[in-house]
């Protein structure tokens with residue numbers, strides 16, 4: 001694609017796949033495990049990374065690369081890759097720069113799956129995490145860093161706590177400690193938030209959510225800003241700055257410059273771990289991306305009305321939606337996400353946990369599903385579902401109250417969504 005920067009709407013619709021004469025207008029699904037070459041030497045150069053090209057879909061596939069390129073342009077990065085899931089994206093982003101004996105720091109209010117990955121699975125690999133309260137002072141958070149700390153991680157809007165990250169503060173802390181800031185930008189998407197503009201170095205996504213938007217395909221993405229200077233901390237990041245024996249002593253930062261991080265994640269981690277997104281799923285993700293710029297404003301508009309409605313109801317104990325006036329994150333959300341946050345909010349009903357469960361069971365249009373951030377409105381009770389492995393203490397640290405209902409407002413007619421909520425609220429008093 002040409003280098004001139006286009007507007008997000010145009011990138012959503014057109015970027016990534018640019019057909020030449022006689023080629024399909026729509027991004028084709030390259031449903032092929034492998035790619036043909038004319039000479040043995042051509043293939044050998046690919047394996048040595050002397051030439052770039054496709055040879056096996058576990059490493060790269062043209063459909064996936066076109067979609068990664070679109071996401072890269074939306075985030076304003078220099079390189080990107082797709083993964084089989086958001087979990088794989090998070091794992092690769094950390095594992096690309098951390099190995100046994102290393103440590104990283106993460107905000108504690110994060111997605112439940114990410115919390116488990118960090119606290120349990122990475123620990124088994126010898127990688128340690130320290131969780132911090134993202135609202136603590138810079139001095140306090142800096143205390144969590146050690147000589148072997150390799151990254152700082154947080155979510156731009158945390159799922160499900162709905163905390164809005166002070167991205168500039170986190171970038172300052174990361175950079176004063178000589179590590180990159182990795183931001184999970186799943187909830188606001190690049191339509192509503194640009195973490196690179198505020199100092200983030202690497203962005204990851206669960207594309208399963210708004211990017212796909214239709215709940216068809218699990219997927220993930222990693223985007224690199226190209227801004228973190230690995231060479232300046234060469235002894236900390238030997239995987240990037242020292243020769244890789246599995247490629248005849250090639251050094252990623254020397255051979256690939258600003259593309260080093262993503263290139264290593266593709267040719268080393270994807271080669272060895274194989275969490276590739278299927279080209280079929282990448283195709284569906286691309287269709288979703290084509291309307292992301294239309295859907296996000298509608299999600300926000302609907303959610304705003306639903307949040308205001310909930311707040312007006314006597315049955316509701318509290319509502320947490322960053323763009324609701326009086327919300328703790330209102331001003332920060334306006335700064336980092338001036339056009340809106342996303343369609344997700346949380347709230348609690350008076351009477352606590354049991355009432356919350358009864359309310360959810362009475363909903364008809366709004367479905368109970370283990371999903372969030374797609375076109376159809378849905379609800380989840382994290383304490384009973386996604387976060388049920390967490391102790392009460394961990395629940396509090398993750399910002400999940402026992403009565404918390406996560407509501408993901410879709411793009412249906414908002415009056416119908418509110419009517420469904422209303423009938424479920426009315427049933428609570430009828431049946432109590």
Ligand SMILES: *Cc1c(COP(=O)(O)O)cnc(C)c1O
Pocket residue numbers: 085086087088111113114155159184186187205206207208209218219220
């Ligand atoms: C869902 C989610 C993930 C995990 O993504 P999967 O695609 O389900 O693996 C990571 N981060 C956030 C913020 C999420 O909402």
